[in-house]
Amino acid sequence: MSQKQIAGVTIDVDDEGYMTNHAQWNRDVADALAKEEGIDLTEGHWKVLDFIDKDFKEKSAVPGMRRINKIGGIETKQLYSLFPGGPIKKAARIAGYPKPVSCV
Amino acid sequence: MPNDDKIKKVSIIVSRGSLEGVYPGLIMANGARMEGIDANLFFTFFGLHAIAKKKMNKIKIATVGNPALCVPTPLGSGMPTWMGAIPGMSWIATAMMKKEMEKIDIPPVDEFIEMIHDAGGKIYACKATVDMFKLAPQDFCPQVDKVLTVGEFYEMSAGAQIIFT
Secondary structure (H helix, E strand, O other), rough: OOOEEEEEEEEEEEOOOOEEHHHOOOHHHHHHHHHHHHOOHHHHHHHHHHHHHHHHHOOOOOHHHHHHHHHHOOOOHHHHHOOOOOOOHHHHHHHHOOOOOOOO | OOOOOOOOOOEEEEEEOHHHHHHHHHHHHHHHOOOOEEEEEEHHHHHHHHHHHOOOOOOOOOOOOOOEEOOOOOOOOOOOOHHOOOOOOOHHHHHHHHHHHHHHHOOOOOHHHHHHHHHOOEEEEEHHHHOOOOOOOHOOOOOOOOOEEHHHHHHOOOOOOOEOO
16 A cells, blocks of 8 residues: 555555545546556547446446446457456556456 | 566366366456456367357256255255256256356356457367367357367467466
């Protein structure tokens, strides 16, 4: 658990860089976190991030691959091309949520 | 945080055609892709049923000779092994298991293969088994990338961890 300065605010993060207090998150923070992953957020990315945000508020968990596909309406291929090399983990981190705990 | 010892590539062999034989390999392959790890799936012997159009959605739990089988929960009371041989038992056990799997978003086999393939995982069939079972390309689901010999499997597994299931 530590703190870091990003996009002009202080955020609490865990050892792996996932935010631990979602109240500190905003869209500028997301942009900055995405830059750390080498990603420039586009409308396509925001569709994924907004779905994770909405779903987390309902289910208190980061949605899995299938849920993002079936309910979020985002194709698996697209998800991998938007967030290469670990899509859900990266998207969850940028969305300001904890590391996903689902296996699928 | 990432370190240099990170696994970069896995080659997973699925050799069995029962539900409990097929799913671990699929879950591990999909999980690998979710971690950004390259994944090859190689289906051999009865594992080939998981990519055969007519068989892939009829995969069942083996109830005969399975002393770990319990009803209704895996940690509930055990079931005498002879009961596994009662007609319809495999069907019932499979239906119950699938219901639980659906709850935690584990997809049916055809959808799972498609998901892994869309995620960039490669799907291969074993040549020896294809010849032995007298199968043709049209017998397989469209996600199958290639029929491979064992030699080719080792070639494309260079640098990978090989996992036999």
